[in-house]
Protein backbone atom coordinates (compact mmCIF):
# COMPACT_ATOMS: atom_id res chain seq x y z
CA UNK A 185 0.00 0.00 0.00
CA UNK A 186 3.03 2.24 0.15
CA UNK A 187 3.54 3.42 -3.40
CA UNK A 188 0.16 4.99 -4.14
CA UNK A 189 1.10 8.19 -2.48
CA UNK A 190 4.34 8.74 -4.26
CA UNK A 191 3.94 10.74 -7.38
CA UNK A 192 1.06 13.05 -8.17
CA UNK A 193 -0.46 13.37 -4.75
CA UNK A 194 2.49 15.04 -3.07
CA UNK A 195 2.62 17.84 -5.59
CA UNK A 196 0.39 19.93 -3.40
CA UNK A 197 -0.83 22.83 -5.37
CA UNK A 198 -2.13 25.71 -3.34
CA UNK A 199 -4.43 27.14 -5.98
CA UNK A 200 -7.49 25.21 -4.91
CA UNK A 201 -10.74 27.03 -4.16
CA UNK A 202 -11.42 28.69 -0.83
CA UNK A 203 -14.74 28.58 0.89
CA UNK A 204 -16.09 30.54 3.81
CA UNK A 205 -14.81 32.08 6.98
CA UNK A 206 -15.68 30.72 10.39
CA UNK A 207 -15.22 32.43 13.76
CA UNK A 208 -12.68 30.93 16.16
CA UNK A 209 -14.20 28.85 18.96
CA UNK A 210 -12.74 26.70 21.75
CA UNK A 211 -11.36 23.28 20.99
CA UNK A 212 -13.92 20.83 22.38
CA UNK A 213 -11.57 17.88 22.81
CA UNK A 214 -9.25 20.06 24.90
CA UNK A 215 -12.13 21.44 26.96
CA UNK A 216 -13.28 17.92 27.84
CA UNK A 217 -9.75 16.87 28.74
CA UNK A 218 -9.38 19.87 31.08
CA UNK A 219 -12.73 19.37 32.79
CA UNK A 220 -14.93 16.47 31.68
CA UNK A 221 -17.94 17.85 33.53
CA UNK A 222 -18.02 21.43 32.39
CA UNK A 223 -20.18 22.73 29.58
CA UNK A 224 -20.02 26.40 28.66
CA UNK A 225 -23.39 28.00 28.10
CA UNK A 226 -22.75 28.51 24.39
CA UNK A 227 -23.28 24.78 23.82
CA UNK A 228 -26.61 24.46 25.60
CA UNK A 229 -29.68 24.22 23.39
CA UNK A 230 -33.10 25.80 23.80
CA UNK A 231 -35.77 23.42 24.92
CA UNK A 232 -37.41 23.28 21.49
CA UNK A 233 -34.31 22.06 19.71
CA UNK A 234 -33.07 19.77 22.42
CA UNK A 235 -32.05 16.39 21.15
CA UNK A 236 -34.94 14.23 22.23
CA UNK A 237 -34.42 10.57 22.71
CA UNK A 238 -34.88 8.52 19.54
CA UNK A 239 -35.75 5.38 21.50
CA UNK A 240 -39.38 5.49 20.51
CA UNK A 241 -38.44 5.49 16.82
CA UNK A 242 -36.29 2.36 16.83
CA UNK A 243 -38.92 0.57 14.71
CA UNK A 244 -38.21 3.24 12.06
CA UNK A 245 -34.44 2.78 12.41
CA UNK A 246 -34.76 -0.79 11.27
CA UNK A 247 -36.68 0.36 8.19
CA UNK A 248 -33.87 2.55 6.82
CA UNK A 249 -33.10 0.84 3.49
CA UNK A 250 -30.03 -1.35 3.13
CA UNK A 251 -28.78 -1.59 -0.45
CA UNK A 252 -26.65 -4.46 -1.69
CA UNK A 253 -24.08 -2.66 -3.84
CA UNK A 254 -22.83 -5.78 -5.52
CA UNK A 255 -26.24 -6.84 -6.70
CA UNK A 256 -27.13 -3.25 -7.69
CA UNK A 257 -24.07 -2.85 -9.88
CA UNK A 258 -24.68 -6.24 -11.48
CA UNK A 259 -27.93 -4.83 -12.80
CA UNK A 260 -30.43 -6.36 -10.40
CA UNK A 261 -33.71 -4.53 -11.13
CA UNK A 262 -35.19 -5.19 -7.72
CA UNK A 263 -32.21 -3.57 -6.05
CA UNK A 264 -32.54 -0.60 -8.42
CA UNK A 265 -36.17 -0.18 -7.40
CA UNK A 266 -35.12 -0.34 -3.78
CA UNK A 267 -32.61 2.41 -4.43
CA UNK A 268 -35.27 4.53 -6.14
CA UNK A 269 -37.59 4.14 -3.14
CA UNK A 270 -34.74 4.79 -0.69
CA UNK A 271 -33.96 8.12 -2.40
CA UNK A 272 -37.65 9.08 -2.53
CA UNK A 273 -38.88 8.01 0.88
CA UNK A 274 -35.80 8.30 3.06
CA UNK A 275 -33.06 10.23 1.29
CA UNK A 276 -30.73 7.96 3.26
CA UNK A 277 -29.66 4.34 2.93
CA UNK A 278 -26.87 2.05 4.06
CA UNK A 279 -24.71 0.25 1.50
CA UNK A 280 -23.34 -3.22 2.09
CA UNK A 281 -21.16 -5.44 -0.13
CA UNK A 282 -19.48 -2.33 -1.55
CA UNK A 283 -16.15 -4.11 -1.93
CA UNK A 284 -14.09 -1.62 0.08
CA UNK A 285 -11.65 -3.79 2.02
CA UNK A 286 -12.11 -3.67 5.76
CA UNK A 287 -8.38 -2.86 6.12
CA UNK A 288 -8.95 0.27 4.05
CA UNK A 289 -11.87 1.34 6.26
CA UNK A 290 -9.93 0.54 9.41
CA UNK A 291 -6.78 2.21 8.08
CA UNK A 292 -8.67 5.48 7.62
CA UNK A 293 -10.18 5.23 11.10
CA UNK A 294 -6.87 4.48 12.81
CA UNK A 295 -5.07 7.30 11.02
CA UNK A 296 -7.78 9.79 12.05
CA UNK A 297 -7.85 8.61 15.66
CA UNK A 298 -4.06 8.91 15.79
CA UNK A 299 -4.27 12.43 14.43
CA UNK A 300 -6.84 13.55 17.01
CA UNK A 301 -4.74 12.05 19.78
CA UNK A 302 -1.79 14.32 18.95
CA UNK A 303 -1.13 17.29 21.25
CA UNK A 304 -3.21 20.38 20.38
CA UNK A 305 -0.08 22.28 19.44
CA UNK A 306 0.72 19.69 16.78
CA UNK A 307 -2.82 19.64 15.40
CA UNK A 308 -2.94 23.42 15.33
CA UNK A 309 -0.09 23.44 12.82
CA UNK A 310 -2.79 22.76 10.26
CA UNK A 311 -5.56 24.86 11.78
CA UNK A 312 -8.14 26.31 9.40
CA UNK A 313 -6.97 29.57 7.84
CA UNK A 314 -9.36 32.50 8.55
CA UNK A 315 -10.81 32.42 5.03
CA UNK A 316 -11.33 28.70 4.69
CA UNK A 317 -13.07 25.69 6.16
CA UNK A 318 -10.25 23.34 5.22
CA UNK A 319 -7.86 22.15 7.91
CA UNK A 320 -8.36 21.46 11.61
CA UNK A 321 -10.92 23.50 13.53
CA UNK A 322 -14.62 24.34 13.38
CA UNK A 323 -16.76 25.29 10.45
CA UNK A 324 -19.98 27.27 10.06
CA UNK A 325 -19.54 29.45 13.14
CA UNK A 326 -20.92 32.74 11.87
CA UNK A 327 -21.99 34.66 14.98
CA UNK A 328 -21.04 35.05 18.62
CA UNK A 329 -24.64 34.25 19.60
CA UNK A 330 -24.87 30.96 17.76
CA UNK A 331 -25.28 27.78 19.81
CA UNK A 332 -22.16 25.71 19.26
CA UNK A 333 -21.77 22.08 18.28
CA UNK A 334 -19.87 19.63 20.47
CA UNK A 335 -17.28 18.66 17.88
CA UNK A 336 -13.92 19.42 16.30
CA UNK A 337 -13.35 18.76 12.60
CA UNK A 338 -10.65 18.02 10.11
CA UNK A 339 -11.63 18.80 6.56
CA UNK A 340 -10.04 19.01 3.14
CA UNK A 341 -10.62 18.55 -0.56
CA UNK A 342 -9.28 15.24 -1.83
CA UNK A 343 -10.27 15.39 -5.51
CA UNK A 344 -9.44 16.84 -7.92
CA UNK A 345 -5.89 16.30 -6.76
CA UNK A 346 -4.69 19.68 -7.91
CA UNK A 347 -6.97 21.33 -5.34
CA UNK A 348 -5.21 19.69 -2.43
CA UNK A 349 -3.77 22.28 -0.10
CA UNK A 350 -1.01 20.25 1.44
CA UNK A 351 -0.15 22.87 3.98
CA UNK A 352 -3.39 22.04 5.79
CA UNK A 353 -3.04 18.25 5.46
CA UNK A 354 -1.70 16.38 8.50
CA UNK A 355 1.92 15.27 8.27
CA UNK A 356 1.42 13.21 11.43
CA UNK A 357 0.69 10.39 11.74
CA UNK A 358 2.99 9.68 8.81
CA UNK A 359 0.61 7.20 7.20
CA UNK A 360 -2.28 9.69 7.22
CA UNK A 361 -2.09 10.76 3.58
CA UNK A 362 -1.65 7.22 2.34
CA UNK A 363 -4.73 6.10 4.28
CA UNK A 364 -6.81 9.02 2.98
CA UNK A 365 -5.73 8.17 -0.55
CA UNK A 366 -6.60 4.50 -0.19
CA UNK A 367 -9.96 5.23 1.44
CA UNK A 368 -10.99 8.14 -0.76
CA UNK A 369 -10.22 6.41 -4.05
CA UNK A 370 -12.51 3.59 -2.96
CA UNK A 371 -15.22 6.03 -1.89
CA UNK A 372 -14.91 7.67 -5.31
CA UNK A 373 -15.47 4.33 -7.02
CA UNK A 374 -18.54 3.61 -4.88
CA UNK A 375 -19.90 7.14 -5.42
CA UNK A 376 -19.51 6.95 -9.20
CA UNK A 377 -21.27 3.60 -9.31
CA UNK A 378 -24.08 4.88 -7.11
CA UNK A 379 -24.49 7.97 -9.29
CA UNK A 380 -24.66 5.54 -12.21
CA UNK A 381 -27.46 3.60 -10.58
CA UNK A 382 -29.29 6.77 -9.54
CA UNK A 383 -29.08 7.94 -13.18
CA UNK A 384 -30.68 4.66 -14.27
CA UNK A 385 -33.35 4.99 -11.60
CA UNK A 386 -34.07 8.48 -12.96
CA UNK A 387 -34.54 6.97 -16.41
CA UNK A 388 -31.26 8.23 -17.84
CA UNK A 389 -28.11 6.76 -19.28
CA UNK A 390 -25.73 5.47 -16.60
CA UNK A 391 -23.03 8.15 -16.82
CA UNK A 392 -25.42 11.13 -16.98
CA UNK A 393 -25.27 12.36 -13.39
CA UNK A 394 -21.54 11.92 -13.19
CA UNK A 395 -21.09 13.97 -16.37
CA UNK A 396 -23.39 16.66 -15.01
CA UNK A 397 -20.88 17.29 -12.22
CA UNK A 398 -18.29 18.26 -14.87
CA UNK A 399 -15.19 17.68 -12.74
CA UNK A 400 -16.46 16.00 -9.59
CA UNK A 401 -15.21 17.43 -6.32
CA UNK A 402 -14.70 15.18 -3.32
CA UNK A 403 -14.11 16.58 0.16
CA UNK A 404 -13.47 14.65 3.34
CA UNK A 405 -14.68 15.88 6.70
CA UNK A 406 -13.68 13.92 9.79
CA UNK A 407 -15.99 14.78 12.67
CA UNK A 408 -14.68 14.28 16.19
CA UNK A 409 -17.34 14.27 18.93
CA UNK A 410 -15.91 13.91 22.43
CA UNK A 411 -18.04 12.44 25.20
CA UNK A 412 -20.41 15.03 26.63
CA UNK A 413 -21.73 15.17 30.21
CA UNK A 414 -25.13 16.56 29.11
CA UNK A 415 -26.13 14.74 25.94
CA UNK A 416 -29.77 15.77 26.38
CA UNK A 417 -28.88 19.44 26.08
CA UNK A 418 -26.01 19.46 23.63
CA UNK A 419 -25.77 18.46 19.97
CA UNK A 420 -22.68 17.12 18.24
CA UNK A 421 -23.77 18.58 14.90
CA UNK A 422 -26.73 20.90 14.25
CA UNK A 423 -29.57 19.79 11.97
CA UNK A 424 -28.69 20.43 8.33
CA UNK A 425 -28.95 18.95 4.88
CA UNK A 426 -25.80 18.45 2.82
CA UNK A 427 -25.09 20.79 -0.12
CA UNK A 428 -23.46 17.87 -1.94
CA UNK A 429 -24.89 15.71 -4.73
CA UNK A 430 -24.39 12.64 -2.57
CA UNK A 431 -22.53 12.11 0.69
CA UNK A 432 -20.88 8.86 1.71
CA UNK A 433 -20.42 8.51 5.45
CA UNK A 434 -18.43 5.98 7.38
CA UNK A 435 -19.73 5.80 10.93
CA UNK A 436 -18.11 4.41 14.00
CA UNK A 437 -19.11 0.72 14.09
CA UNK A 438 -19.90 0.77 17.79
CA UNK A 439 -20.89 4.29 18.81
CA UNK A 440 -24.03 5.61 17.18
CA UNK A 441 -24.98 9.29 16.90
CA UNK A 442 -26.38 10.03 13.44
CA UNK A 443 -30.10 10.83 13.38
CA UNK A 444 -32.19 11.64 10.35
CA UNK A 445 -35.50 13.46 10.11
CA UNK A 446 -38.18 11.12 8.88
CA UNK A 447 -41.90 11.84 9.09
CA UNK A 448 -41.16 14.60 11.61
CA UNK A 449 -39.34 12.21 13.94
CA UNK A 450 -35.62 11.90 14.60
CA UNK A 451 -34.54 8.38 13.66
CA UNK A 452 -31.19 6.88 14.61
CA UNK A 453 -29.10 5.36 11.82
CA UNK A 454 -27.84 2.28 13.62
CA UNK A 455 -24.32 1.41 12.52
CA UNK A 456 -23.98 -1.77 10.47
CA UNK A 457 -20.34 -2.83 10.76
CA UNK A 458 -18.39 -1.99 7.57
CA UNK A 459 -21.44 -0.50 5.83
CA UNK A 460 -21.35 2.97 4.31
CA UNK A 461 -24.21 5.40 4.93
CA UNK A 462 -25.24 7.30 1.82
CA UNK A 463 -27.48 10.33 1.58
CA UNK A 464 -28.96 12.37 -1.22
CA UNK A 465 -27.71 15.97 -1.08
CA UNK A 466 -29.33 19.24 -2.18
CA UNK A 467 -27.95 18.98 -5.74
CA UNK A 468 -29.76 15.72 -6.49
CA UNK A 469 -32.86 17.07 -4.76
CA UNK A 470 -32.83 19.96 -7.25
CA UNK A 471 -31.87 17.86 -10.32
CA UNK A 472 -34.68 15.43 -9.52
CA UNK A 473 -37.12 18.31 -8.93
CA UNK A 474 -37.66 17.13 -5.37
CA UNK A 475 -38.42 13.52 -6.24
CA UNK A 476 -35.28 12.47 -4.36
CA UNK A 477 -34.89 14.18 -1.04
CA UNK A 478 -31.95 15.75 0.73
CA UNK A 479 -32.94 14.94 4.28
CA UNK A 480 -32.21 16.91 7.39
CA UNK A 481 -29.88 15.12 9.78
CA UNK A 482 -27.85 15.81 12.92
CA UNK A 483 -25.42 14.12 15.29
CA UNK A 484 -26.19 13.63 18.96
CA UNK A 485 -23.65 13.22 21.76
CA UNK A 486 -23.32 10.63 24.51
CA UNK A 487 -21.77 10.78 27.96
CA UNK A 488 -19.46 7.78 27.65
CA UNK A 489 -17.68 7.53 24.33
CA UNK A 490 -15.89 9.67 21.81
CA UNK A 491 -17.37 9.19 18.35
CA UNK A 492 -15.76 9.86 14.98
CA UNK A 493 -17.48 9.95 11.61
CA UNK A 494 -16.01 10.38 8.13
CA UNK A 495 -18.12 12.22 5.58
CA UNK A 496 -17.11 12.31 1.90
CA UNK A 497 -19.04 14.96 0.01
CA UNK A 498 -19.38 14.68 -3.77
CA UNK A 499 -20.13 17.91 -5.55
CA UNK A 500 -20.23 19.43 -9.05
CA UNK A 501 -17.71 22.00 -10.30
CA UNK A 502 -18.34 25.56 -9.13
CA UNK A 503 -19.62 26.76 -12.50
CA UNK A 504 -22.25 24.05 -12.96
CA UNK A 505 -25.77 25.43 -13.26
CA UNK A 506 -28.02 23.26 -11.14
CA UNK A 507 -31.71 23.13 -12.03
CA UNK A 508 -34.41 20.48 -12.30
CA UNK A 509 -33.99 18.13 -15.24
CA UNK A 510 -36.75 18.63 -17.76
CA UNK A 511 -38.03 15.10 -17.65
CA UNK A 512 -38.12 15.12 -13.84
CA UNK A 513 -40.16 18.31 -13.81
CA UNK A 514 -42.46 16.90 -16.51
CA UNK A 515 -43.06 13.73 -14.61
CA UNK A 516 -44.44 15.87 -11.84
CA UNK A 517 -46.94 17.81 -13.88
CA UNK A 518 -44.62 20.22 -15.79
CA UNK A 519 -43.95 22.12 -12.66
CA UNK A 520 -40.41 23.16 -11.89
CA UNK A 521 -40.04 23.43 -8.13
CA UNK A 522 -36.53 24.90 -7.94
CA UNK A 523 -34.75 27.87 -9.46
CA UNK A 524 -31.53 27.57 -11.37
CA UNK A 525 -28.51 28.05 -9.08
CA UNK A 526 -24.82 28.30 -9.88
CA UNK A 527 -23.35 25.59 -7.70
CA UNK A 528 -20.32 27.52 -6.42
CA UNK A 529 -22.56 30.43 -5.38
CA UNK A 530 -25.09 28.13 -3.75
CA UNK A 531 -22.36 26.37 -1.78
CA UNK A 532 -20.59 29.50 -0.58
CA UNK A 533 -23.81 31.25 0.34
CA UNK A 534 -24.86 28.22 2.42
CA UNK A 535 -21.58 28.39 4.31
CA UNK A 536 -22.16 31.96 5.37
CA UNK A 537 -25.13 30.85 7.42
CA UNK A 538 -25.34 28.84 10.51
CA UNK A 539 -26.67 25.39 9.81
CA UNK A 540 -30.39 25.55 10.07
CA UNK A 541 -32.10 22.42 8.92
CA UNK A 542 -33.58 22.75 5.46
CA UNK A 543 -33.91 26.55 5.57
CA UNK A 544 -31.29 27.00 2.89
CA UNK A 545 -32.58 24.45 0.37
CA UNK A 546 -35.98 26.07 0.76
CA UNK A 547 -34.48 29.25 -0.69
CA UNK A 548 -33.78 27.51 -3.98
CA UNK A 549 -37.45 26.59 -4.19
CA UNK A 550 -39.80 28.50 -6.43
CA UNK A 551 -42.50 30.05 -4.30
CA UNK A 552 -46.06 29.32 -5.13
Ligand SMILES: O=C(O)CCC(=O)C(=O)O
Pocket residue numbers: 405407421426433435441442481482483492493495
Ligand atom coordinates in the same frame (compact mmCIF):
# COMPACT_ATOMS: atom_id res chain seq x y z
O1 LIG B 1 -21.48 12.48 12.33
C1 LIG B 1 -22.39 12.13 11.59
O2 LIG B 1 -22.86 11.00 11.64
C2 LIG B 1 -22.98 13.11 10.60
C3 LIG B 1 -21.97 13.95 9.90
C4 LIG B 1 -22.58 14.88 8.90
O3 LIG B 1 -23.77 14.93 8.72
C5 LIG B 1 -21.73 15.80 8.11
O4 LIG B 1 -20.50 15.84 8.34
O5 LIG B 1 -22.29 16.51 7.24
Ligand SMILES: [Fe+2]
Pocket residue numbers: 424425426431481495
Ligand atom coordinates in the same frame (compact mmCIF):
# COMPACT_ATOMS: atom_id res chain seq x y z
FE1 LIG C 1 -24.29 16.03 6.89
